[in-house]
């Protein structure tokens with residue numbers, strides 16, 4: 001599995017795009033990182049580009065990966081794991097085209113809505129790692145290197 005932490009800017013992220021699932025029943029109504037399954041013969045990065053285009057109608061630039069505790073990323077349940085990357089929209093306006101019934105840009109600041117949303121439980125540690133990756137930036141730096149990755153100059 002692959003997922004995306006879609007932020008408003010890889011260089012200076014302030015908001016995260018969260019998506020509310022419509023299925024299966026046990027996850028319907030819960031918020032998640034948009035993404036999906038990697039198909040046979042596909043790289044994880046290609047799968048993420050494809051899923052974001054199918055689900056949200058966007059093209060993106062990948063930033064840094066949010067490393068999980070396993071090679072395959074973040075454990076979701078007994079069987080699956082998900083690798084998650086920061087991404088920024090390069091074309092298109094995100095729309096809930098498939099798998100979701102609502103999208104929301106939420107501020108990343110502590111003590112805000114992002115913490116109160118009913119996330120898929122397995123996503124909570126990812127959210128913590130995501131926010132701590134952003135919080136590790138020395139304030140004098142003014143940029144968020146942990147969200148950088150491939151890009152024009154990377």
Ligand SMILES: Nc1nc2c([nH]c(=O)n2[C@H]2C[C@H](O)[C@@H](COP(=O)(O)OP(=O)(O)OP(=O)(O)O)O2)c(=O)[nH]1
Nearest residue numbers: 001003027032033034035036037038076120122123
């Ligand atoms: N996309 C996504 N799936 C997640 C997250 N957290 C989590 O436990 N999951 C689980 C829910 C599903 O059981 C599975 C993802 O399935 P999916 O339905 O998004 O994948 P897909 O679109 O490729 O699947 P399919 O409908 O084509 O079979 O992983 C998350 O943050 N994002």
